[in-house]
Amino acid sequence: MSELRRLYEAQLLEAKLDSLNLALKELPVYEEYRKLQAEAAEVNKAAGLLAGRLEEQWKRLKYLELDMQKAEEESKTAQVLLYSGKVSNPKELAQLEAKAGSLQRERSKAEDSVLQAMEAAEETEKSLSACREKQQSLADRLHRLKTQAVLELSGLKEQIREHQQEREKLLAGISDKLLSQYRELQQRFRDTALVPVDGEVCGGCRVSLSTNLKNRLCNPAALQTCEYCGRILVP
Numbered sequence: 001m002s003e004l005r006r007l008y009e010a011q012l013l014e015a016k017l018d019s020l021n022l023a024l025k026e027l028p029v030y031e032e033y034r035k036l037q038a039e040a041a042e043v044n045k046a047a048g049l050l051a052g053r054l055e056e057q058w059k060r061l062k063y064l065e066l067d068m069q070k071a072e073e074e075s076k077t078a079q080v081l082l083y084s085g086k087v088s089n090p091k092e093l094a095q096l097e098a099k100a101g102s103l104q105r106e107r108s109k110a111e112d113s114v115l116q117a118m119e120a121a122e123e124t125e126k127s128l129s130a131c132r133e134k135q136q137s138l139a140d141r142l143h144r145l146k147t148q149a150v151l152e153l154s155g156l157k158e159q160i161r162e163h164q165q166e167r168e169k170l171l172a173g174i175s176d177k178l179l180s181q182y183r184e185l186q187q188r189f190r191d192t193a194l195v196p197v198d199g200e201v202c203g204g205c206r207v208s209l210s211t212n213l214k215n216r217l218c219n220p221a222a223l224q225t226c227e228y229c230g231r232i233l234v235p
């Protein structure tokens, strides 16, 4: 392979390396990972709130159960007294009956409250358990994504290493003079410092080559540049 052709191949590799390095920084898996992380943070927050709510609901339920027990005992005592025959005065009996009735109503109110509190706590438990499942599934997905990202990264890095080695090999035989001219042109033209001649036009600026230049291109030993844009021409 001629010196110029080798340099041209190296330039192609450099363009490829640029895009690989860019891909390394902007892997789509990163964005996906960030989104999932944000989602997981939201779910964790919701789980924390639900756990806090459930704790409060359990506490309240305990109080309500104690109230209910107390109401049950008081109601029972009143009923026992009412039917014991110990109170025979009709006025006292009527009063006792009224009290027993009111205690009975309080008792069933307390029982209703306990039931309602139980149902509310069960609802919260269900929501919390759904939240925990979601947390687990997100954690699994994040783990899988991380594994995927590591694989993609190492694949890209391997490709970059191979391209770099290949480029070094190609550049090893290039004279310093050509190399410095190439680097200089690279500042202006990036990855089109060297361009192939495309038919009879410069592959960079698309301007037709003069007859004189076309003749000179027949001599592979001499380096030719486009008369219009200054890029090095690869015959």
Ligand SMILES: [Zn+2]
Pocket: 202, 203, 204, 205, 206, 207, 226, 227, 228, 229, 230, 231
């Ligand atoms: Zn040109």
